[in-house]
Amino acid sequence: MNTAADFQADILSAVAHPNRIRILEKIRYGINCNCEIAPELNMEQSNLSRHLKILVKSGILRSWKEGLRTNYEIADKRIYKLLDIAADIAKTKLEKQTEVFA
Amino acid sequence: MNTAADFQADILSAVAHPNRIRILEKIRYGINCNCEIAPELNMEQSNLSRHLKILVKSGILRSWKEGLRTNYEIADKRIYKLLDIAADIAKTKLEKQTEVFA
DNA sequence: TATATATATGATCGATTACTCATATATGGA
DNA sequence: TCCATATATGAGTAATCGATCATATATATA
Numbered sequence A, B: 001m002n003t004a005a006d007f008q009a010d011i012l013s014a015v016a017h018p019n020r021i022r023i024l025e026k027i028r029y030g031i032n033c034n035c036e037i038a039p040e041l042n043m044e045q046s047n048l049s050r051h052l053k054i055l056v057k058s059g060i061l062r063s064w065k066e067g068l069r070t071n072y073e074i075a076d077k078r079i080y081k082l083l084d085i086a087a088d089i090a091k092t093k094l095e096k097q098t099e100v101f102a
Numbered sequence C: 001t002a003t004a005t006a007t008a009t010g011a012t013c014g015a016t017t018a019c020t021c022a023t024a025t026a027t028g029g030a
Numbered sequence D: 001t002c003c004a005t006a007t008a009t010g011a012g013t014a015a016t017c018g019a020t021c022a023t024a025t026a027t028a029t030a
Helices: A004-015 A018-028 A034-041 A045-057 A078-099 B004-015 B018-028 B034-041 B045-057 B078-099
Strands: A061-066 A069-074 B061-066 B069-074
Touching: A004 A018, A004 A045, A004 A078, A004 B004, A004 B018, A004 B078, A018 A034, A018 A045, A018 A069, A018 A078, A018 B004, A034 A045, A034 A069, A045 A061, A045 A069, A078 B004, A078 B078, B004 B018, B004 B045, B004 B078, B018 B034, B018 B045, B018 B069, B018 B078, B034 B045, B034 B069, B045 B061, B045 B069
Parallel strands: none
Antiparallel strands: A061 A069, B061 B069
16 A cells, blocks of 8 residues: 655655756756756666656656657656745755855 | 755655655644554555655654654644645645536 | 757666674773 | 664565667658
8 A cells, every 4th residue: 555655755856866856957947858868967878768757757847749750748747846935945054064164 | 056946846746746745744633653553544655754764864754762762743834735745735626627527 | 751959768887875794992880 | 681673784586767779650741
């Protein structure tokens, strides 16, 4: 049986990778085609494709075909709230660590 | 070089495990000793110990010794905001999936 | 139809993760 | 001191993950 924690973990682990976070940031600022993301992030094409697939499968992204291209958009904008909080937590953590040397 | 995405991913992957989410929920509701968490979650002792260590190392939990016991508390409460958003996203996703059968 | 372009996927490989068992360490009490 | 209790950790293992290369598929265009 799956409990709430399992579903939460599914969402969180879909986002818990540096490249996937970078992908989501690109999409956040208007880039929504696979082909534009790849060169910007300097990622191997098949690797990017797989990361995008993970994000779609987890329900974070939605994708549609447009000729040769595959476009992506956010399916649930709250994921950005989640990323922002993670950034805040990480920032505080770093500040506390460097405090020692101040 | 580490970028923001790396630090965010560190936080997120520390939380992205069902048992660690369950641990955080126990602590949220006042249980803060290792020895009380283990039986409640039906986890093997060494396994729990390692999960707690991951949470401490990532800066999400803080721990202190009290005789034989090791107690834990949240170091950054915003982690609960993060968990709540993950739960909301997961809930919406499930609703959309079951919509098909309605 | 032949070719170029964009994306997806099979196969493989090394690294990491989660778990368990056994054991070590550290503390408190009889 | 001896023993019980709570926690931590080394070693081993199976499973999963991330990356890459080669190749397949699908579509647009000459």
